[in-house]
Structure formats: C-alpha cells, structure tokens
Amino acid sequence: MKIIEVKDYEQMSQMAAEYMIRKVKECKATNLGLATGGTPVGMYKKLIEDHRLQGTSYQEVTTFNLDEYIGLSGTNKNSYRYYMNENLFDHIDVQKDKTFIPHGDVQDFEVECQRYEKLIEANGGIDLQILGIGSNGHIGFNEPGTSFDSKTHVVDLKSSTIEANARFFNRIEEVPTQAVTMGISSIMRSKEILLLISGEGKKEAFHQLLNGDVTENFPASVLKNHPCVTIIADEAAVSGVKLRS
Ligand code: PGA
Numbered sequence: 001m002k003i004i005e006v007k008d009y010e011q012m013s014q015m016a017a018e019y020m021i022r023k024v025k026e027c028k029a030t031n032l033g034l035a036t037g038g039t040p041v042g043m044y045k046k047l048i049e050d051h052r053l054q055g056t057s058y059q060e061v062t063t064f065n066l067d068e069y070i071g072l073s074g075t076n077k078n079s080y081r082y083y084m085n086e087n088l089f090d091h092i093d094v095q096k097d098k099t100f101i102p103h104g105d106v107q108d109f110e111v112e113c114q115r116y117e118k119l120i121e122a123n124g125g126i127d128l129q130i131l132g133i134g135s136n137g138h139i140g141f142n143e144p145g146t147s148f149d150s151k152t153h154v155v156d157l158k159s160s161t162i163e164a165n166a167r168f169f170n171r172i173e174e175v176p177t178q179a180v181t182m183g184i185s186s187i188m189r190s191k192e193i194l195l196l197i198s199g200e201g202k203k204e205a206f207h208q209l210l211n212g213d214v215t216e217n218f219p220a221s222v223l224k225n226h227p228c229v230t231i232i233a234d235e236a237a238v239s240g241v242k243l244r245s
Helices: 007-025 041-054 080-089 108-124 159-168 184-188 202-213 219-225
Strands: 002-006 031-034 062-065 066-069 129-132 151-155 178-181 192-197 228-232
Touching: 002 007, 007 031, 007 041, 007 129, 007 192, 007 228, 062 080, 066 080, 108 151, 108 178, 151 202, 184 202, 184 219, 192 202, 192 219
Parallel strands: 002 228, 031 062, 031 129, 129 192, 192 228
Antiparallel strands: 066 178, 151 178
16 A cells, blocks of 8 residues: 655645546546545545636546435435535536435435445446545445455444534434445455545544455455555544554
C-alpha cells in the first residue's frame, strides 16, 4: 500500500480529484467505482470545478457505486442515488444511464445482487475504486465479520454505522437498518484502489489498518492483499500513527 500524507481535508480532496482526473484522461472509457459518505464530497466538488474550468469529460466513463440503503428509492433524499446525482452526476457530462448503483427498492434482493455483480463483470470490471473507511474498518457496507469471499450482498448495518450515518437523517430511527453492498471480493477485483482517510475520528481505524493483522474482523485489512492500493490520509488521521517496523 502506498501512503500519501497530506495536510488536511482540502488537500486530500484535491489530490484525490487529480488522481481520478488523470485516470479519466489516460483512458476516456474508464470504469470508476464510487463511494458516498462525508469523505468524498470534497473530491467530487473538485471534479465538478475541474469539469467546468478545464472541460474534463466523463461522457465515456461508466460508474459503479459501492452500496445503497434498502428501502429507499432513488428519489429519496437520503438514498445514495440521490447523493450521487446531487454531489456529482448532475454537474458533469457523465451519461446517467452509465451510472450504476445497486437498487434499494426491489422485491428480490438475491436477483438484484446477482444482477449488480454481473453488470460489473460484463462491463469489464472496475479500473479505479474509491473507498472511504468506517471507524470499525468497514469498506462499502461490509461490516466486521464479512467474508473476504463475499460478492454483492445484503447486510444488516451495525449500530455504530447507523449512529455514524444518523447525521445525514432527521432522526436516527429513519436510518435504514439494511443495505446492499458490493462484497469484499467484488472490491478486491478492482484493478486499482484509492482509499481516502480524513479526520481524527479515523485515527484508530488507520492505526488498525497499518499495524493490525489481515482479518475479517477488520474488513479494510484485506486491502493489504491488493497489489495496487494508494491511501491519501490527512494529518488529523495520521497523527501519532506509526508503521510497524
Ligand atoms: P464517511 O464514511 O466518509 O461518512 O466517514 C466512510 C465509510 O463509512 O465508509
């Protein structure tokens, strides 16, 4: 894993956006794996700014998001489809019908999970996957204990995740308790991974990632087995964290 330390959230967002833009310029038909949550918002802002000022085009890009809440349709303000439209897709020239997010409002989730997994495969896989990390080490919504062999599946969200995400909802009771997420093995099949870590709240997770063992109890630790992972972490997340010597 290559680790880049930056000063703050702003610099992390800038560097991550530049990384993605480089990728899209190298190959116009890149398949991007995208994430939601608080961490990538700044990066998306920078992508929009660059699209406006420099004209970087996403017309041939295909995107796959990591996850979606169960029970929310794409028009619900708390759905990740809504988040992606608001924070990125509505402001760049990506073709909406080439932006994929698991559906959270279907009847048969077994079918949905298989459909999503096949869709990624049929499009040739993900070239660059953006990831955040949960304070419990989750990636996507793969909570501690998820098998490293998992493909797209339904998860019960841990109470720590529900609490962490309650800030986006009016009341904690409104936070869905289940989600559809790409599995660990789906994520690991990405050719390249960019993990963004920001803020003091992620210090413990960063420490565990660097110094802990590779274990299903800490899902992000699997990234140590991936050949091409870059981490951009800010000072607040890095402070006091030492690499095992
Ligand atoms: P956050 O979430 O970006 O909102 O901190 C990251 C995650 O839970 O994966």
